[in-house]
Amino acid sequence: MLAAVMYTQGLPTPYEHSQPFRIEEVDLEGPADDEVLVEIRAAGLCHSDLSQVAGLRKRKVPVVGGHEGAGIVREVGRNVNTLKEGDHVVMVGVSDCGHCQMCIENRPVLCNSVAWSRSQGLLPNGNRKLSRQGMPLNHYSGVSSFAQYAVTMPQTLIKVDPAVPLDIVAMFGCAVVTGAGSVFNAAQVRPGQNVVVFGLGGVGLNAVMAAKLSNADRIIGVDIHESKFALARELGCTDCVLATDPDIVPRIKELTQGGVDFAFEVSGSKPAMATAVAVTRKGGEIIGVGLGASGDLYSYDHAQLVAEEKVIRGSFLGSGVPARDLPLYVDYFQTGRLPVDRLKSGTMGFEQLNKNLDMLDKGDVVRQILLP
Numbered sequence: 001m002l003a004a005v006m007y008t009q010g011l012p013t014p015y016e017h018s019q020p021f022r023i024e025e026v027d028l029e030g031p032a033d034d035e036v037l038v039e040i041r042a043a044g045l046c047h048s049d050l051s052q053v054a055g056l057r058k059r060k061v062p063v064v065g066g067h068e069g070a071g072i073v074r075e076v077g078r079n080v081n082t083l084k085e086g087d088h089v090v091m092v093g094v095s096d097c098g099h100c101q102m103c104i105e106n107r108p109v110l111c112n113s114v115a116w117s118r119s120q121g122l123l124p125n126g127n128r129k130l131s132r133q134g135m136p137l138n139h140y141s142g143v144s145s146f147a148q149y150a151v152t153m154p155q156t157l158i159k160v161d162p163a164v165p166l167d168i169v170a171m172f173g174c175a176v177v178t179g180a181g182s183v184f185n186a187a188q189v190r191p192g193q194n195v196v197v198f199g200l201g202g203v204g205l206n207a208v209m210a211a212k213l214s215n216a217d218r219i220i221g222v223d224i225h226e227s228k229f230a231l232a233r234e235l236g237c238t239d240c241v242l243a244t245d246p247d248i249v250p251r252i253k254e255l256t257q258g259g260v261d262f263a264f265e266v267s268g269s270k271p272a273m274a275t276a277v278a279v280t281r282k283g284g285e286i287i288g289v290g291l292g293a294s295g296d297l298y299s300y301d302h303a304q305l306v307a308e309e310k311v312i313r314g315s316f317l318g319s320g321v322p323a324r325d326l327p328l329y330v331d332y333f334q335t336g337r338l339p340v341d342r343l344k345s346g347t348m349g350f351e352q353l354n355k356n357l358d359m360l361d362k363g364d365v366v367r368q369i370l371l372p
């Protein structure tokens with residue numbers, strides 16, 4: 001099959017020229033008893049892919065990229081009884097083992113054993129299915145959706161209504177589950193509360209839509225690109241402020257009578273995190289959703305932390321239970337409450353993948369969908 005393979009992290013921009021992804025013929029071993037073969041019909045390009053290419057987060061190479069995907073089940077191992085040939089599925093970069101401490105606490109996205117297999121470039125059962133001319137290739141988050149087919153664990157796949165187009169379904173696996181989940185599960189925004197979202201990309205706009213669906217009062221969008229504001233307003237932002245506005249802190253405080261209840265940092269940017277803390281009211285919460293560069297550190301005034309009782313917390317992949325949440329989000333989409341289709345900027349073939357990394361890097365697109 002054809003797949004996008006990355007051999008080196010940290011190649012320079014423009015990626016159109018340095019070509020971090022090479023489109024190659026690779027071998028995929030068929031599914032074992034506890035695995036599933038999926039024909040991938042669509043794969044979203046996320047900012048995390050860009051971080052991986054840039055080398056901000058180290059992963060094992062060579063690796064077949066991609067962690068947002070959707071497709072059709074083509075073969076199931078004999079021990080798999082939750083899916084069957086022909087099912088339409090969305091891929092999620094988690095696969096809970098069911099018995100570690102995190103899984104027992106019903107926090108499957110934090111599953112300890114998946115964290116291990118992810119770091120090793122393996123499937124959660126420890127298998128490796130990808131190779132090229134006998135050379136082993138790594139899996140990316142147990143998904144590797146920049147390919148024509150994938151073999152995954154059944155827990156990575158969530159069955160969806162075949163009536164929903166697969167190029168839209170693909171976005172649910174990361175952008176929707178992460179952005180909407182940060183609002184519904186991590187923050188649990190109540191009607192009338194005020195929120196700000198830093199970073200109006202595929203993930204941030206899902207937080208905006210979820211805040212609207214939660215009947216938040218003020219939904220303030222912040223970005224470094226003014227071009228992001230029109231769509232953000234359409235999807236729920238009541239106000240938009242440029243991250244570079246020197247008066248950003250007093251402006252947001254004024255709009256919210258002293259500060260927001262929840263600040264969502266969805267750009268992975270260190271300066272945005274500092275602003276997020278500054279615009280949050282006493283006792284409010286700052287929720288880090290965007291994955292920054294590993295090693296980035298924040299500082300916080302100790303006395304202020306105590307006296308103001310602000311909470312800083314992380315939210316990974318929506319802090320929920322994907323198998324429970326995703327069907328609900330798909331239903332919200334089908335009933336017009338979560339217009340995820342508005343996030344799709346366009347489609348690409350394999351040959352435009354590197355160029356599309358540059359487009360995402362420049363902030364020119366929201367979600368570009370690879371049709372392998």
Ligand code: APR
Pocket residue numbers: 045046047048051178198199200201202203204222223224225228243266267268269271272289290291292360363365366
């Ligand atoms: N302040 C506000 N917005 C910013 C800043 C900043 N300092 N820096 C960048 N942005 C904006 C970009 O202009 C862009 O619109 O953040 C947005 C990020 O959007 P995308 O590139 O589309 O990224 P997305 O795929 O939504 O992912 C966002 O979530 O999953 C994580 O690792 C991923 O960190 C990434 C984040």
Ligand code: ZN
Pocket residue numbers: 046047048049067068174175
């Ligand atoms: Zn992602």
Ligand code: ZN
Pocket residue numbers: 096097098099100101102103110111112113114
């Ligand atoms: Zn587990």
